[in-house]
Amino acid sequence: MIPAHPRSSRVTLARVAKLAGVSIGAVSQVLSDNPNSRISATVRARIIAAAAELGYRPNMVARTLRTSKSSTYGFVSDTVTITRFATGILRGSLRAAHERGYFLLIAETAGDEEQEKEAVESMIDRGVDGIVFAAMKSRTSSPHGVPRWVPSVNVNMSSTAEAISILPDELNGGRIAVRTLAEAGHRDRIAIIGHDFRGSPDAHVALTARRRIAGIAAEMADRGLEFLDQRACDDWQTEQGYLAMRDVLKHARPTALLCLNDRLAFGAYQALAEAHLAIPEDVSVLSFDDDEFAASLRPGLTTVAIPHERMGVLAIEVLGAPGPMTSDLLVPMALHTRESIAAPKTSRGPAPHTAQDP
Amino acid sequence: MIPAHPRSSRVTLARVAKLAGVSIGAVSQVLSDNPNSRISATVRARIIAAAAELGYRPNMVARTLRTSKSSTYGFVSDTVTITRFATGILRGSLRAAHERGYFLLIAETAGDEEQEKEAVESMIDRGVDGIVFAAMKSRTSSPHGVPRWVPSVNVNMSSTAEAISILPDELNGGRIAVRTLAEAGHRDRIAIIGHDFRGSPDAHVALTARRRIAGIAAEMADRGLEFLDQRACDDWQTEQGYLAMRDVLKHARPTALLCLNDRLAFGAYQALAEAHLAIPEDVSVLSFDDDEFAASLRPGLTTVAIPHERMGVLAIEVLGAPGPMTSDLLVPMALHTRESIAAPKTSRGPAPHTAQDP
DNA sequence: CTGTTAGCGCTTTCAT
DNA sequence: ATGAAAGCGCTAACAG
Numbered sequence: 190m191i192p193a194h195p196r197s198s199r200v201t202l203a204r205v206a207k208l209a210g211v212s213i214g215a216v217s218q219v220l221s222d223n224p225n226s227r228i229s230a231t232v233r234a235r236i237i238a239a240a241a242e243l244g245y246r247p248n249m250v251a252r253t254l255r256t257s258k259s260s261t262y263g264f265v266s267d268t269v270t271i272t273r274f275a276t277g278i279l280r281g282s283l284r285a286a287h288e289r290g291y292f293l294l295i296a297e298t299a300g301d302e303e304q305e306k307e308a309v310e311s312m313i314d315r316g317v318d319g320i321v322f323a324a325m326k327s328r329t330s331s332p333h334g335v336p337r338w339v340p341s342v343n344v345n346m347s348s349t350a351e352a353i354s355i356l357p358d359e360l361n362g363g364r365i366a367v368r369t370l371a372e373a374g375h376r377d378r379i380a381i382i383g384h385d386f387r388g389s390p391d392a393h394v395a396l397t398a399r400r401r402i403a404g405i406a407a408e409m410a411d412r413g414l415e416f417l418d419q420r421a422c423d424d425w426q427t428e429q430g431y432l433a434m435r436d437v438l439k440h441a442r443p444t445a446l447l448c449l450n451d452r453l454a455f456g457a458y459q460a461l462a463e464a465h466l467a468i469p470e471d472v473s474v475l476s477f478d479d480d481e482f483a484a485s486l487r488p489g490l491t492t493v494a495i496p497h498e499r500m501g502v503l504a505i506e507v508l509g510a511p512g513p514m515t516s517d518l519l520v521p522m523a524l525h526t527r528e529s530i531a532a533p534k535t536s537r538g539p540a541p542h543t544a545q546d547p
Numbered sequence: 548m549i550p551a552h553p554r555s556s557r558v559t560l561a562r563v564a565k566l567a568g569v570s571i572g573a574v575s576q577v578l579s580d581n582p583n584s585r586i587s588a589t590v591r592a593r594i595i596a597a598a599a600e601l602g603y604r605p606n607m608v609a610r611t612l613r614t615s616k617s618s619t620y621g622f623v624s625d626t627v628t629i630t631r632f633a634t635g636i637l638r639g640s641l642r643a644a645h646e647r648g649y650f651l652l653i654a655e656t657a658g659d660e661e662q663e664k665e666a667v668e669s670m671i672d673r674g675v676d677g678i679v680f681a682a683m684k685s686r687t688s689s690p691h692g693v694p695r696w697v698p699s700v701n702v703n704m705s706s707t708a709e710a711i712s713i714l715p716d717e718l719n720g721g722r723i724a725v726r727t728l729a730e731a732g733h734r735d736r737i738a739i740i741g742h743d744f745r746g747s748p749d750a751h752v753a754l755t756a757r758r759r760i761a762g763i764a765a766e767m768a769d770r771g772l773e774f775l776d777q778r779a780c781d782d783w784q785t786e787q788g789y790l791a792m793r794d795v796l797k798h799a800r801p802t803a804l805l806c807l808n809d810r811l812a813f814g815a816y817q818a819l820a821e822a823h824l825a826i827p828e829d830v831s832v833l834s835f836d837d838d839e840f841a842a843s844l845r846p847g848l849t850t851v852a853i854p855h856e857r858m859g860v861l862a863i864e865v866l867g868a869p870g871p872m873t874s875d876l877l878v879p880m881a882l883h884t885r886e887s888i889a890a891p892k893t894s895r896g897p898a899p900h901t902a903q904d905p
Numbered sequence: 906c907t908g909t910t911a912g913c914g915c916t917t918t919c920a921t
Numbered sequence: 922a923t924g925a926a927a928g929c930g931c932t933a934a935c936a937g
Contacts, residue, residue, distance in 0.1 A: 201913095201914060201915085202915065211923080211924085213914090214916080214918095214924060214925075215922095215923060215924075217914095218917090218923095221915090221916075223917085228922070229923090232923085246668060246671075246672050247672060247914090248672065248914050248915070249672040249674070250612045250674045251612050251913070251915040251916090252914080253929095254606075254913090255915045255916050255917085255928085256915085256916070256929085257929080259673075261652070261673070279653075283653060283654070287654070287655075290669075292669065292670070293652070294651070294652055295637075295652075295653050296645070310604060314604050314607040315617075315619070316606075316607070427843040431845065455843060456843075462820050485784075485810065485840075487785075487817045557930095559930060560930065570907070571908090571931085571932095575931065576932090579931090586907075587906070587907090606929085606931070608930080609913090610930080610931055610932075611931095612913050612914070612930080613930080613931050613932050614913085615913080
């Protein structure tokens with residue numbers, strides 16, 4: 190009796206076996222490329238032909254049940270969507286996963302620990318082979334309650350768990366920024382927005398931002414440079430950038446402006462425009478992140494980009510790697526050059542590369 | 548002999564049954580809330596207690612194999628990430644799915660038909676209960692090769708397939724835009740950027756955009772209004788907005804500007820600033836989409852928003868609905884009011900709501 | 906009312 | 922070299 194099956198009539202190994210005139214086991218061996226099993230070439234060919242004719246596709250659910258291997262990773266983030274940061278990571282992971290024949294099961298937790306725990310459990314119930322934790326806002330995450338036998342990796346968040354973390358190399362990013370400005374010829378008239386290097390470190394600043402700041406400070410020191418002016422911002426949003434820049438212009442006339450992220454720079458652009466100061470002729474602007482709108486600004490904003498996608502790719506590679514890795518991964522940040530930087534008007538030509546005291 | 552199981556020792560129904568001193572079947576009935584089976588309250592309590600004590604979690608893979616129901620939907624899009632549009636839909640779907648205990652399996656196809664087909668097949672291999680197709684760029688999609696017995700729904704794309712589509716109500720959105728401007732008092736000096744209403748319809752314009760344009764035209768006609776000036780743009784990017792606005796200003800001096808999307812408006816802002824024209828005092832600006840940066844502009848851009856999230860939510864609701872729906876769903880667009888609109892300087896006060904001929 | 910049984914489709918020993 | 926058979930963990934139909 191042929192039961193009218195619910196899911197239409199998906200082709201199973203049994204059907205292929207019957208058509209090829211062999212056993213189910215034999216078909217399985219051939220179609221799942223089992224290495225240690227010698228099936229005669231003729232039979233093998235017959236099986237493959239039968240499978241093709243029937244349009245056989247393996248039932249991954251059954252295979253997963255049998256092998257405890259699902260070709261699926263979980264991807265949990267406080268915000269998967271919204272910001273370019275999160276979507277960049279997702280994009281990278283998606284691509285890397287696809288290349289390996291994997292799919293991603295997504296969950297968004299809004300930073301809520303309970304939701305995260307629930308998501309992780311549900312994912313494990315569904316047999317994921319590993320989980321990537323990504324974060325926008327978090328500084329240091331608490332352990333997410335992943336059983337030891339489920340591989341996991343943290344992206345853009347350092348965790349107290351034993352899993353490894355993938356982070357942008359903000360320290361070097363900060364250095365790159367200062368170097369870029371210095372090599373364009375800016376030395377004594379650089380202003381910075383987002384942090385006050387004379388004050389104590391902002392308590393609210395996230396971990397990675399702190400490294401960014403440290404990198405900037407280090408490179409400034411190495412070159413014997415000091416900021417002409419600096420403004421701390423309690424939040425790195427457009428509005429604060431606008432306000433801070435207006436403030437700066439009341440007191441000083443920088444040739445270059447370093448913004449701690451693109452949104453601040455966006456605000457600064459507006460303040461600069463209001464003051465009828467041209468970018469980059471009057472003041473060069475450099476920032477961090479390479480947000481979506483950075484290329485749409487006029488002139489295009491030169492910025493030290495966070496390697497979102499690369500980080501997402503690495504996350505998948507780590508999950509797929511055999512042994513547990515030991516140390517965190519620092520992914521290099523790269524300068525995305527657009528039109529917002531020029532040599533200062535007053536002292537033309539690039540400055541010498543070596544540090545020089547005044 | 549207790550085999551050292553691979554996935555640590557996940558608690559199974561068998562373990563719970565043993566602890567509770569009942570059969571596996573009984574436990575299954577209780578824990579999966581099988582309605583038609585009368586298990587005595589005492590036994591039921593004993594089972595629940597045992598499950599709790601052991602921390603039992605159902606193996607969804609096994610359950611799926613048995614029931615052909617995975618509590619998982621596929622989400623395939625040409626670009627899941629990058630644009631706010633796509634991520635908004637994803638966000639909505641994610642939330643709605645979560646509320647129903649569902650997860651989303653994601654795939655990004657870059658608009659490639661081969662990739663899409665492959666993704667769909669792989670998802671079905673994994674037993675998804677339905678698939679949502681979302682699109683950024685597409686106009687009309689070809690059928691995606693989904694078997695009839697897998698529910699599917701299209702978001703922001705009309706398909707030739709028999710699945711229903713969820714689309715923004717662009718026609719009304721266009722009307723809202725014109726009405727907003729008219730009610731603010733703008734009548735005879737409205738310029739528009741992105742399309743030339745005197746020419747033939749731009750062949751390259753996507754389907755939804757075409758409806759947007761039709762809505763604008765209809766509302767203008769209903770009110771007996773005509774555009775002071777208009778510029779077609781072959782691509783709705785920031786740069787074209789800037790160029791178009793500069794052009795407009797050479798010939799005309801509008802009191803209001805209608806941009807066919809936010810990026811064009813962003814460019815127009817820049818041209819307006821260059822011309823030392825203040826928004827909204829000198830010219831009001833209104834556009835469409837509510838892109839991420841719309842709130843960051845200065846002044847904040849008033850825009851007719853695409854209901855991304857709502858569309859994403861509806862997609863999941865449609866998949867979960869019992870019977871196949873018949874007609875497409877048009878989701879209303881809403882005006883997001885910010886600061887870019889004011890009454891025109893020349894003729895103060897709102898215009899009468901009824902249309903009036905010149 | 907409860908326990909036993911028969912698979913879902915697949916992989917993997919183990920006999921032949 | 923190939924086929925038969927035993928489950929992975931669960932649900933649903935059927936005995937008891």
